[in-house]
Amino acid sequence: MRRGPSAFNIASVALGLVFLYAPIVVLVIYSFNDSRSVAVWGGFSTRWYAALFRDQQLLDAIGVTLRVGAISATLATLVGTMAAVALVRGGRFRGRTALAGGVYATLVMPEVILGLSLLFLFVSLGLPRGFWTVTLSHATLTLAYATVVIQARLATFDPALEEAAQDLGCPPWKAFMLVTLPGIAPAVAAAWILAFTLSLDDLVIASFTSGPGATTLPMRLYSAVRLGVDPKINAVSTLLIGLVATGVVAAYLVQQRRRARN
Amino acid sequence: MDPGADRTLSVRPQIGGIRDTFAPWEDATARPLVRFDHVSKAFGGVSAVDGVDVSIYEREFFALLGPSGCGKTTLMRLLAGFETPDAGRILLEGRDIQDDPPHRRPVHMMFQAYALFPHLNVAQNIAFGLKRQGLGKADSAARVEEMLALVRLEGLGRRRIDQLSGGQRQRVALARAIAPRPRILLLDEPMAALDKKLREETQFELMSLQQSLGMTFMIVTHDQDEAMVVADRIAVMREGRIVQVGRPAEIYEAPADRYVAGFIGDINLFEARVTHSENGRVKLASDEGLFEAEGAGPVGKTAWVAVRPEKITVLTERPADLDRDAPNVVRGEIHDYGYLGDWTTYMVRMASGRTLRAARANATRALDRPLGVGDAVWLAFQPTSAVVLTR
Secondary structure, X not given: OOOOOOHHXXXXXHHHHHHHHXXXXXXXXXXXXXXXXXXXXXXXXXXXXXXXXOOHHHHHHHHHHHHHHHHHHHHHHHHHHHHHHHHHHOOOOOXXXXXXXXXXXXXXXXXXXXXXXXXXXXHHHOOOOOHHHHHHHHHHHHHHXXXXXXXXXXXXXXXXXXXXXXXXXXXXXXXXXXXXXXXXXXXXXXXXXXXXXXXXXXXXXXXXXXXXXXXXXXXXXXXXXHOOOOHHHHHHHHHHHHHHHHHHHHHHHHHHHHHHHO | OOOOHHHHHXXXXXXXXXXXXXXXXXXXXXXXXXXXXXXXXXXXXXXXXXXXXXXXXXXOEEEEEOXXXXXXXXXXXXXXXXXXXXXXXXXXXXXXXXXXXXXXXOEEEEOOOOOOOOXXXXXXXXXXXXXXXXXXXXXXXXXXXXXXXXXXXXXXXXXXXXXXXHHHHHHHHHHHHHOOOOOEEEEEOOOOOOXXXXXXXXXXXXXXXXXXXXXXXXXXXXXXXXXXXXXXXEEEEEOOEEEEEXXXXXXXXXXXXXXXXXXXXXXXXXXEEEEEEEOOEEEEEEOOEXXXXXXXXXXXXXXXXXXXXXXXXXXXXXOOOOOOOOOOEEEEEEEEEEEOOOEEEEEEEEOOOOEEEEEEEOOXXXXXXXXXXXXXXXXXXXXXXXXXXXX
């Protein structure tokens, strides 16, 4: 038997890496391009980063996106934790199927349809579209992901621990806060980061549910690209990639440390 | 202040003698600490606990013994408050605790897999219940130290749970449950995860701990040896019912029926017809021989003579002074034996084809055993060593 990877294995990995990372690498490299043209390399420069920080519209969009992301992720994680607890610990309660179905429906539903239905909902409720409608919509979108992540962790969490806490004098809610929550904290953190990331790069739902004064970064970038590619976009995208990568690595490290402990 | 403390202490000045004199269940005026009053519980139509009626007394070490699925754990969880009875009442010091949720019951449980909190260290685990009782920091710390000393874990307070061995975890779980001074401590298969040697040590530790603390313990176990060693009284459960409650020796020497006899230790049974029964002595007859045993049985009906392997004498030849219809002597041939070091168990096949077990203590170090496979032997036992069972 030959040990080690075959030529086919190496080729597969190389191809995979190229497909996954080539666009990102190109984007990052061109964000440092001195030339205005996207196709021509004009030498190294950070001028587009400087320009970016002078573009108030872009900065506003970044601010909106971060706030929408943080609030919606927090909402989704809160409600998602409660939903996961109900699904894992609640037994066979009335409406369980509806809740579980709703969670999975959001996961598989095309975003366009989700966006459209949310738009109809806000219009029929007479809510003016803006910051809070995008935030709520993103919470809806990311709730399903958060629920699934937390549910998976909770399912393997020993319910005897919570019983032990109750046995030692904790009312059920306190037993949850003092014992279960610390136990599932890594999953809750991971769910928040996932929700935040999803909100950060959502364009479709934001386009349906946003209103004046609440333009998110992906919306701003999309409209800018339609008028021709501005190298500032490369710069902002690079920053965005950096932020997301940091989040993902942080989540990974948290999990690793946890695993090393156990 | 604990009302029974003075009385019991004056009666029992020494720990060693407690076992022999302690029998509150025989005292009609004694008030039980816990009373299961015809308690029943079913899950999805399947009965788990069926009309259990039993009392547990202050300072008693009470064991619920039975195979898995017999309802013993459910009975314990009913007392802890994690399940609600479908019928019947559970009284703690005479008060119905039906409406008390688990966190308001002065009943603590040591969980089977210990259920230690992994995000807290040893001391924090032990202090968990104390904190809930509103004990101050200094008092709590003192109590934790006391508990650590009690379970011989001094200096390990700051250890993380995952840095402990199985035996140490078990002791932390015990300390955590005892620390808030429950009225009764429930132990759910507390030694199931320990190896044999450690288990035996722990059994004796648990007993002396229970006696020195003067606390009431209720243990759930499927291990008969464990129940025999630790408990003042054992309740043998089967299919949700308690079949027999009694001291270990009563359960072993005077089992209520064939189930209890077979569940606790090994037993040889002879099915026979009762020919005579008076003054606590029964004579029986069957194809396998004539029998005489203690007990009472309905004349003309079938009953079972039960005799433990260690009460059977193995003889290589028929005693000369024995007449032809002497009871309790059967012939057979050794077809197998098991050498256990301290004991040797012989499997003896009778003419009827049935196999009996006879045990002999290996009182000498002689390596040559006088008996081997294929040897014809006579098995004999005293009428006082056998008991008649009617069920």
